Amino acid sequence: MSAPETTTPPTAPPPLPTATSAASVPVKPSLAVGADGLARCAWANGDAEYERYHDEEWGTALHGDRELFEKLCLEGFQAGLSWITILRRRPAFRRAFHDFDVESVAAMTDDDVERLLSDASIIRHRGKIEATIGNARVTRALESGLAELMWSFAPDASGRSRPASFAEIPAVTPESTALSKTLRALGYRFVGPTTMYALMQSSGMVDDHVEGCFRAA
DSSP: OOSOOOOOOOSSOOOOOOOOOGGGSOOOTTEEEOTTSOEEEGGGTTOHHHHHHHHHTTTOOOOOHHHHHHHHHHHHHHTTSOHHHHHHHHHHHHHHTGGGOHHHHHTOOHHHHHHHTTOTTSOOOHHHHHHHHHHHHHHHHOSSOHHHHHHTTOOOGGGOOOOSSGGGSOSOOHHHHHHHHHHHHHTOOSOOHHHHHHHHHHTTSSOOOOTTOTTOO
């Protein structure tokens, strides 16, 4: 993901690195030191839910088909919106779309679409709701599985340096463009190159925690 605008959960987040004290970390424009003394990517500062998402989820590798399908759908719903808008509604999205179980979503009907269009707890966008159902049907038909397909486009981490600031984080990459092209050819919707880079960031295919962030490995 390009750094989240303003920028699901792993089932078992890895242990977090030891906290770095605020006194020992030079504060950069791309970093912010929270009330807890942790230096983190500045986009996560100031909102408790955003901080938890940054600390426990963003950049953590997801390898499950269901988790990546959820991520794909929520990134699609984010188009034109801020990520915090989607994050705050994520529990409602999970209820609306059967916890993003691919088979259950693929079986949803036009009546379900109309019902969801009256559900104020989610984003009531017909195109995105219909795309979520359609994307589930495409996912169901994959021979290799969604996770295997997506991770085949992950860049080689050994040849990539950690960004020193947000200015060094791209909005799109050759890999996200190639993933987008492949998904579109399969019939997926709301999977543009920028959206796919956002997915790569959030699901751990790339690590864009900036230098000095306590999550930076």
